Amino acid sequence: MINIMVAGVGGQGLVLATKIIAQAGMKAGYDVKTNDVVGLSQRGGMVWGSVRIGEEVNSPNIPVGEGDIILGMEPLESLRWSYLLKDGGKVIVNTKRTYPSSVILEKDRYPDEDIEELKDKYDVTLIDALKLAKEAGNIKAANTIMIGTLAKYLDISTSIWEEVLRDNVPKKAVEDNILAFYKGYYHGKKE
Amino acid sequence: MKQLLTGNQAIARGFYEGGGHLAASYPGSPTVEILESLKEYDEIYSEFSVNEKVALEVAMGASLYGARTMASMKHVGVNIAADPLMTFTQTEINGAFVLVSGDDPGMASSQNEQDNRIFGKFANMAVVYPGNSQEAKDYMKISLEISELIQIPILMDITSRVCHSRSIVEIMDRKEVKPKGFIPHREKYTMFPPHTFKAQHFMKDRLEKLREVAYDMPLNKLEEVEGSDTLIITSGLMYYNLKELGLDVSVYKLGLVYPLSEKRMRELADKYKHIIVIEEMMPFIQDELKLMGISSKGKEYFNFTGELHIEDIRNGLIKAGVIEGEEKTYQVVDTVKRPPMFCSGCPHRPVFDVLKKLKVKVIGDIGCYSISALEQWDVSQIMISMGATVGMTKGMNKVMRRFQDDEPLVSVIGDGTFFHSGMTGFVNLLHQVDDEDNMTFIILENSTTAMTGGQPNPSSGNFNKEDDMRVNIKKMLSSIGFDNVREVDQFNYKEVKKVIGEEVKKKGISIIIATRPCALRFKIKEKNFYVDPKICIACRTCVRTNCPPIRMKEYQGIDKLKSFIDPDMCVGCSVCSQVCPVGAIKRSL
Incomplete structure (x- = not known):
């Protein structure tokens, strides 16, 4: 069983990202269940989606302490959900910050130090997904970059990922998204 | 398939x-x-x-x-x-x-x-x-x-x-x-x-x-385990959460939660020593059993509010003595909260910015503009249910009049909510009108039911066919009998400020229809704005409009923090540039 928590901010397209990951799991022959939050928090609030992939999945909820991977579309949100992770779990973080209201109004500080400390406990990969997405020719493909990086750790073939992306992104954005997927997939390998 | x-x-x-x-x-x-x-x-x-x-x-x-x-x-x-x-x-x-x-x-x-x-x-x-x-x-x-x-x-x-x-x-x-x-x-x-x-x-x-x-009935699934003296009765997602625990205990999963088979329940009650009911919110199944004279436990161990996650079920069953072990309370990460915000380019922003500055009493309603009741705005002070603002504003105003309290009241309602259940409240306003009343109603017309994802409503056309139901709110209110109905473009900040200011001061019933399509639903994206840090005086007027891309930032070679607009997030609504007192915010070319 692989438990993935997708974490981010309302408006980042998490519902679609969660769906894409789950469909890939299903196409690879696994049982899958997902959860996500919909509603008022979509307006710039904290949003999340859970994906569980395995032989048989009962609950769509990830039990606390059994998370394998956090796919963090935003650093603070990656920190927020880290309590779900197993010891030594993976955190894939998009480094682009989105500032919450209290930070904008200078009542709170953005918790950079706490985010940095995640590295002590977990296997953290940082990605400038926005930059890579721009390179892939589509600023909206940042989530696909992240999915590409996630795909490295899952036993699902790249042809399945390609197929699922084709099914889920607008026709004119398919090429950019597939390029973005591979940019994420090979991220780090070059370095 | x-x-x-x-x-x-x-x-x-x-x-x-x-x-x-x-x-x-x-x-x-x-x-x-x-x-x-x-x-x-x-x-x-x-x-x-x-x-x-x-x-x-x-x-x-x-x-x-x-x-x-x-x-x-x-x-x-x-x-x-x-x-x-x-x-x-x-x-x-x-x-x-x-x-x-x-x-x-x-x-x-x-x-x-x-x-x-x-x-x-x-x-x-x-x-x-x-x-x-x-x-x-x-x-x-x-x-x-x-x-x-x-x-x-x-x-x-x-x-x-x-x-x-x-x-x-x-x-x-x-x-x-x-x-x-x-x-x-x-x-x-x-x-x-x-x-x-x-x-x-x-x-x-x-x-x-x-x-x-x-x-x-196949909707109700009985899974009996040899030797179990406890039966857990549950339903819905809680059954699947329970399964995560992998227990050796009999379970009766109800697909039909009402009515229950009394015959089946009696048989089970005779067979099992303990019956534990796991259900979210109220003890509905437990009460049904009680009416049959069957004793069970449930709400003693499981919270009456919120969801019952895997961990809550485990802890409850430990309390109930069904499983052994220690109750675990998990620690969530205590960090900066992220409440929802008005979107970048949200047309409601100027109205609430003006209301905040006016420090008036505002009775709100249900919609994206409920955000105005959150700490960062603190503008809407009452919020109960769909369309309730209109009646509540009248009721409060009527007692205020009787007790010589002449503070003005402002009521805000979205177009979707207006059609849903605000209209009748508006008709009711005309009953026992008093010229000394001071109520200002602001209808936020963004041509969609935005909070639920941008569904159409009567001011935006119908579900399947375009434009077959475009109801004109102003004409409608005029024909009901309101004389003082003004329309204002929400993105004209000065005008919004002037109109709201005038109407709040004015006695009687004022209605302001503030128009502008929802930036999210209609995917509005224009050339972004940017701050010239050399002109910016760091007054934070723009920051206080609480727009996601705007914050204070360190600029190289400048001592003080100055305002900054994230170009990737700005959709070019211009409101920040309109509130800036020194003209430091400009549209990019």
Whole structure:
């Protein structure tokens, strides 16, 4: 069983990202269940989606302490959900910050130090997904970059990922998204 | 064929496969997607009605004709629809009638946490309670059959988690059914005394029939474990959460939570030493058992509010002595909160910025503009239910007048909410008008029901066909009899400030229609704005408009923090540049 928590901010397209990951799991022959939050928090609030992939999945909820991977579309949100992770779990973080209201109004500080400390406990990969997405020719493909990086750790073939992306992104954005997927997939390998 | 579907999509699919003919709804989280998913099926007439009451009435009409029908709404929507519902359920159901209620334990996006299983019982309906997408689809199809077979209305009570979670569903073909037609029958369909006397007995009898069938209905699954002296009775997603614990204990999973088979429950009570009920919110099943004289435990160990996650079930069962171990409380990460914000380019921003500066009393309503009640705004000071602002403002104003309190009151309502249930409140304003009243009503017209994802409403055209229902709010209010109705473009900050300021000072009833399409729904994106840090005086006026891309930032070579606009997030609405006192914010070329 692989438990993935997708974490981010309302408006980042998490519902679609969660769906894409789950469909890939299903196409690879696994049982899958997902959860996500919909509603008022979509307006710039904290949003999340859970994906569980395995032989048989009962609950769509990830039990606390059994998370394998956090796919963090935003650093603070990656920190927020880290309590779900197993010891030594993976955190894939998009480094682009989105500032919450209290930070904008200078009542709170953005918790950079706490985010940095995640590295002590977990296997953290940082990605400038926005930059890579721009390179892939589509600023909206940042989530696909992240999915590409996630795909490295899952036993699902790249042809399945390609197929699922084709099914889920607008026709004119398919090429950019597939390029973005591979940019994420090979991220780090070059370095 | 297998597909990955959300609970909502599965309900829609089940309705299609089960030969559904007509579905009506009003958008409300968590059930919005049901009707949206029906769009792809030409065989089904579907609509987002003006409110839940109308949606239910549309469904009632179709059911009376013998068509297979569904009405779907969020739990509090059933309150709006309760009047027709409570009487319609007295009739002998002709075409299948299923009401889907999306309950929200934990209140992810609702103003209360009411448990609508109780509504089902109250309305003499059968209540089914699915726990995943396959069940959502299956239960819908079974409900359509049962509803026609014993002429009973069915409530599908589904929780927000099951609505939104995805799981794998087996897809099947549609069963084509022809509506039976409407055959007039005075006693069956005209609900007043003495016809309603007989109806009481009919309602009781059909529930008794179902109670008998419930004994070995496949909707209810009994999983017995040899040697277990405890039986856990549960339903919905909680069953799947329980399964995560992998316990050796007998479980009775109820798909039909009302009515329960008394015969089955007695047999089980005789067989098991302990009965533990795991249910979210109210002790509904536990109360039903109590009425049968069967003792059980449940709410002693499981919270009366919020969802019951895997961890809560484990802890509860430890308390109950069913499993051994230590109760675990998990520590969430205590970090900076992220409450929702008005979107970048949200047309409501100037109105609330002005109201905040005016420091007036504001009575709010339900919609994206509920955000104005959050700490960062603190503008709307009262928020209860859909459309309530209009009546509440009048009521408060009337007592204020009697006690010589002449402080002005401001009421804000969105266009969707205005049509949903604000209109009648507006008509009522004209009753016992007093020239000394001081009420200002601001209608935020963004041409969509934004909070639930941008569904159309009467000011934006209909669900399937473009522009067939574009109601003009100003004309409507004028013909009701209001003289003082002003329209203002929300993005003209100076004008918004002037108009609101003037109307708040003015006695009598003022109505301001603040217009601008929703930036999110209509995907508005214009050239972004940027701050010239050399001109910026760091006054933070722009930051206080609480726009996601705007914050204070360190610039190289400048001592003080200066304002900064994230170019990737700015959609170019210009409001920040209009509030800037020194002209430091400019549009990029």
